[in-house]
Amino acid sequence: xxxxxxxxxxxxxxxxxxxxxxxxxxxxxxxxxxxxxxxxxxxxxxxxxxxxxxxxxxxxxxxxxxxxxxxxxxxxxxxxxxxxxxxxxxxxxxxxxxxxxxxxxxxxxxxxxxxxxxxxxxxxxxxxxxxxxxxxxxxxxxxxxxxxxxxxxxxxxxxxxxxxxxxxxxxxxxxxxxxxxxxxxxxxxxxxxxxxxxxxxxxxxxxxxxxxxxxxxxxxxxxxxxxxxxxxxxxxxxxxxxxxxxxxxxxxxxxxxxxxxxxxxxxxxxxxxxxxxxx
Amino acid sequence: xxxxxxxxxxxxxxxxxxxxxxxxxxxxxxxxxxxxxxxxxxxxxxxxxxxxxxxxxxxxxxxxxxxxxxxxxxxxxxxxxxxxxxxxxxxxxxxxxxxxxxxxxxxxxxxxxxxxxxxxxxxxxxxxxxxxxxxxxxxxxxxxxxxxxxxxxxxxxxxxxxxxxxxxxxxxxxxxxxxxxxxxxxxxxxxxxxxxxxxxxxxxxxxxxxxxxxxxxxxxxxxxxxxxxxxxxxxxxxxxxxxxxxxxxxxxxxxxxxxxxxxxxxxxxxxxxxxxxxxxxxxxxxxxxxxxxxxxxxxxxxxxxxxxxxxxxxxxxxxxxxxxxxxxxxxxxxxxxxxxxxxxxxxxxxxxxxxxxxxxxxxxxxxxxxxxxxxxxxxxxxxxxxxxxxxxxxxxxxxxxxxxxxxxxxxxxxxxxxxxxxxxxxxxxxxxxxxxxxxxxxxxxxxxxxxxxxxxxxxxxxxxxxxxxxxxxxxxxxxxxxxxxxxxxxxxxxxxxxxxxxxxxxxxxxxxxxxxxxxxxxxxxxxxxxxxxxxxxxxxxxxxxxxxxxxxxxxxxxxxxxxxxxxxxxxxxxxxxxxxxxxxxxxxxxxxxxxxxxxxxxxxxxxxxxxxxxxxxxxxxxxxxxxxxxxxxxxxxxxxxxxxxxxxxxxxxxxxxxxxxxxxxxxxxxx
Numbered sequence: 001x002x003x004x005x006x007x008x009x010x011x012x013x014x015x016x017x018x019x020x021x022x023x024x025x026x027x028x029x030x031x032x033x034x035x036x037x038x039x040x041x042x043x044x045x046x047x048x049x050x051x052x053x054x055x056x057x058x059x060x061x062x063x064x065x066x067x068x069x070x071x072x073x074x075x076x077x078x079x080x081x082x083x084x085x086x087x088x089x090x091x092x093x094x095x096x097x098x099x100x101x102x103x104x105x106x107x108x109x110x111x112x113x114x115x116x117x118x119x120x121x122x123x124x125x126x127x128x129x130x131x132x133x134x135x136x137x138x139x140x141x142x143x144x145x146x147x148x149x150x151x152x153x154x155x156x157x158x159x160x161x162x163x164x165x166x167x168x169x170x171x172x173x174x175x176x177x178x179x180x181x182x183x184x185x186x187x188x189x190x191x192x193x194x195x196x197x198x199x200x201x202x203x204x205x206x207x208x209x210x211x212x213x214x215x216x217x218x219x220x221x222x223x224x225x226x227x228x229x230x231x232x233x234x235x236x237x238x239x240x241x242x243x244x245x246x247x248x249x250x251x252x253x254x255x256x257x258x259x260x261x262x263x264x265x266x267x268x269x270x271x272x273x274x275x276x277x278x279x
Numbered sequence: 280x281x282x283x284x285x286x287x288x289x290x291x292x293x294x295x296x297x298x299x300x301x302x303x304x305x306x307x308x309x310x311x312x313x314x315x316x317x318x319x320x321x322x323x324x325x326x327x328x329x330x331x332x333x334x335x336x337x338x339x340x341x342x343x344x345x346x347x348x349x350x351x352x353x354x355x356x357x358x359x360x361x362x363x364x365x366x367x368x369x370x371x372x373x374x375x376x377x378x379x380x381x382x383x384x385x386x387x388x389x390x391x392x393x394x395x396x397x398x399x400x401x402x403x404x405x406x407x408x409x410x411x412x413x414x415x416x417x418x419x420x421x422x423x424x425x426x427x428x429x430x431x432x433x434x435x436x437x438x439x440x441x442x443x444x445x446x447x448x449x450x451x452x453x454x455x456x457x458x459x460x461x462x463x464x465x466x467x468x469x470x471x472x473x474x475x476x477x478x479x480x481x482x483x484x485x486x487x488x489x490x491x492x493x494x495x496x497x498x499x500x501x502x503x504x505x506x507x508x509x510x511x512x513x514x515x516x517x518x519x520x521x522x523x524x525x526x527x528x529x530x531x532x533x534x535x536x537x538x539x540x541x542x543x544x545x546x547x548x549x550x551x552x553x554x555x556x557x558x559x560x561x562x563x564x565x566x567x568x569x570x571x572x573x574x575x576x577x578x579x580x581x582x583x584x585x586x587x588x589x590x591x592x593x594x595x596x597x598x599x600x601x602x603x604x605x606x607x608x609x610x611x612x613x614x615x616x617x618x619x620x621x622x623x624x625x626x627x628x629x630x631x632x633x634x635x636x637x638x639x640x641x642x643x644x645x646x647x648x649x650x651x652x653x654x655x656x657x658x659x660x661x662x663x664x665x666x667x668x669x670x671x672x673x674x675x676x677x678x679x680x681x682x683x684x685x686x687x688x689x690x691x692x693x694x695x696x697x698x699x700x701x702x703x704x705x706x707x708x709x710x711x712x713x714x715x716x717x718x719x720x721x722x723x724x725x726x727x728x729x730x731x732x733x734x735x736x737x738x739x740x741x742x743x744x745x746x747x748x749x750x751x752x753x754x755x756x757x758x759x760x761x762x763x764x765x766x767x768x769x770x771x772x773x774x775x776x777x778x779x780x781x782x783x784x785x786x787x788x789x790x791x792x793x794x795x796x797x798x799x800x801x802x803x804x805x806x807x808x809x810x811x812x813x814x815x816x817x818x819x820x821x822x823x824x825x826x827x828x829x830x831x832x833x834x835x836x837x838x839x840x841x842x843x844x845x846x847x848x849x850x851x852x853x854x855x856x857x858x859x860x861x862x863x864x865x866x867x868x869x870x871x872x873x874x875x876x877x878x879x880x881x882x883x884x885x886x887x888x889x890x891x892x893x894x895x896x897x898x899x900x901x902x903x904x905x906x907x908x909x910x911x912x913x914x915x916x917x918x919x920x921x922x923x924x925x926x927x928x929x930x931x932x933x934x935x936x937x938x939x940x941x942x943x944x945x946x947x948x949x950x
Contacts, residue, residue: 180682213625215798243633
């Protein structure tokens with residue numbers, strides 16, 4: 001009996017302890033869960049830590065999170081910020097499409113936004129990212145070189161439309177493609193000049209996923225991308241098997257005129273603009 | 280006249296006695312065929328004890344055995360594992376069982392029908408039930424084929440054995456095997472083993488048919504225990520393994536087809552004066568099938584297509600009689616898992632493999648009851664009435680597979696229940712030389728795994744990719760049959776017709792907006808339902824005893840299949856067969872002519888081209904040597920397709936020609 005008693009007491013204690021642990025977790029969720037540090041950019045008196053889900057910055061669309069710390073490592077609240085990425089090429093500099101910055105809901109210190117890098121950096125050409133911060137009504141600038149890696153598969157395309165304008169089109173979803181119907185989203189920007197890109201509204205992006213290694217077959221019930229309630233173009237892409245898929249694209253303006261891209265037919269294996277997915 | 284009386288006696292006794300009996304006891308071929316032809320919905324192909332004597336080619340494949348039945352055609356995709364078509368309908372519409380056990384083929388392209396997992400040498404008979412009367416073990420429209428295996432009984436007859444060997448010239452097929460059995464008073468044990476190995480065969484005119492080789496092993500064993508006079512237990516296992524099987528009519532071969540089929544049966548006999556039998560069986564089987572294209576030199580892309588099924592089930596059957604009634608009642612249930620996938624290897628080695636599920640982990644649960652009553656009203660009239668119902672539930676259990684099907688059917692849920700019903704009645708009138716039979720029946724079936732859930736299954740016959748349709752309704756049929764037999768002392772003739780009107784007929788329909796997955800395919804078909812289809816089967820069977828030892832027999836079969844004024848594909852044209860048989864003392868000689876008229880009605884809209892007419896000639900000679908009381912040697916030899924005709928029938932997939940001239944030799948030593 002004694003043994004039984006002591007066992008039950010032990011068990012009670014154990015249960016109480018485990019409950020306590022759970023409670024702590026619920027009280028303080030780590031808002032950085034699921035994010036990996038990409039790099040820190042330091043210009044006194046602040047350090048900006050950049051995070052993405054992959055821990056990398058890549059050519060194409062990137063959702064980027066960041067926090068602002070002082071040199072002692074304290075997170076700073078009430079920061080107003082803007083950012084500007086810039087590509088330093090051999091002969092010229094240019095920017096790229098990016099979003100404004102906002103605070104992650106329910107957080108006081110974690111900010112987010114997205115940047116579409118239309119090209120990767122290399123040994124001689126590089127991106128840098130500058131932040132303009134306003135902390136307690138004083139302006140600061142934090143900037144540094146960032147490493148934008150090339151991707152094996154094409155997730156962004158730049159083209160000149162039949163209207164003579166330059167566009168940047170980037171795939172946002174599917175980020176983790178799966179067999180079956182996938183939500184697909186993309187962003188379309190028009191290049192106003194080297195430094196300014198503006199989002200394009202009310203166009204249509206036709207998609208035609210194909211498997212070039214398997215007779216260039218397609219999949220059924222894809223939904224072309226259109227804007228619903230946000231800047232993002234939304235639709236659906238179906239993958240009937242795993243492997244390498246080429247999503248052929250056509251960009252149509254408000255009057256349904258094709259600005260770029262060709263339909264895939266028996267004679268024409270691929271459109272001139274496309275995304276690639278492999279899983 | 281004696282023969283006629285005997286025939287009628289047997290007919291009546293068949294109403295009260297179990298089916299197996301007359302197959303064992305009848306020795307008179309003529310009588311046997313008479314009874315067979317009388318039994319409209321049941322045809323017994325091979326007898327138990329005299330299997331060796333009756334068939335001119337004892338060690339032929341099971342396919343040839345079944346094909347000799349007028350209700351069956353064998354769809355050949357090569358030299359091995361033909362698919363049985365029953366009453367002009369493909370295997371989705373029939374239920375094929377081994378000793379009442381449900382087994383699901385594991386090949387998405389129907390390259391492994393259930394009939395390929397047994398050997399002729401361990402088969403006792405095939406019970407072929409036409410139409411609804413075959414609904415005992417599952418919902419069916421066309422009928423059922425139950426392959427009944429031989430086993431010993433506890434009759435204290437000691438050790439017996441058989442050694443056999445065969446050789447065929449055309450494809451150099453070698454057959455060896457043995458069969459051993461021991462029977463005590465409380466226990467029996469049977470074991471048999473068959474090995475077959477064949478090279479490529481040659482069609483008429485020495486045309487080589489590459490990829491038609493095969494190798495097959497079959498091991499089968501049954502153990503029985505007699506607990507007491509009324510209770511017994513039987514355990515049985517079949518292991519069948521085929522390797523390196525070529526399918527010349529298909530773009531892929533098979534590197535492995537393997538089945539393990541096991542069962543445990545309990546039998547309780549003479550329960551009461553009115554109940555003779557209570558048989559209960561639990562079973563489990565596993566089938567594995569691996570398609571392989573590694574021997575084909577030119578394929579656009581290399582792929583693996585393995586498939587497997589697991590089935591567990593049970594049935595419990597009561598049989599009895601009272602006054603005019605002889606009845607049976609059966610309850611059965613099974614659970615099946617079917618899974619098949621496909622991995623494609625891109626020619627560019629840097630690319631990832633392409634993978635998909637072709638049978639997306641489909642689980643099927645089936646529970647059914649079936650009852651049958653044979654009523655003998657008087658000396659002239661008797662009636663068989665049967666009724667059954669079943670619950671069928673199937674579900675896609677694999678998320679990957681469910682996601683892929685949701686591309687086509689976004690509203691698809693995981694599972695679906697169906698309620699299946701069937702009922703039938705048939706009556707026989709016997710007077711003088713006339714036996715008249717007529718019947719009417721209603722039956723339903725659930726769609727097959729491929730019809731419901733198949734994903735891009737390539738059909739090399741019409742060159743379409745097929746996608747299943749989970750929202751199909753049950754297929755229903757009304758069946759009408761009529762048979763007239765006239766029995767004279769030396770001559771008898773039977774004419775039989777049956778007509779199926781099928782509602783919500785399931786067939787693939789091209790979908791113009793879909794792009795095929797398979798390289799070189801014409802398009803994509805999804806399974807859809809036509810309001811109705813019609814199938815008409817007619818046959819005429821005759822036999823005439825020229826002399827006591829010389830018999831002439833023949834039969835003519837014709838089928839017609841229509842769907843909304845279009846001809847259905849793969850329907851048998853007018854086919855005939857005539858045989859002259861000499862049987863005296865221990866000699867047996869046979870010469871046979873068989874052929875078909877040109878297929879005038881063919882499924883033009885389903886990618887079918889007409890089969891041409893043909894006539895072929897076969898001859899066999901057999902002799903039994905009685906060495907001693909215990910030892911017998913049976914030698915059977917013959918030539919098939921004597922004139923080396925190059926031909927193909929309507930049921931040859933992609934019109935692959937059948938075998939040319941073939942000499943065979945079968946040796947059986949019994950001890």
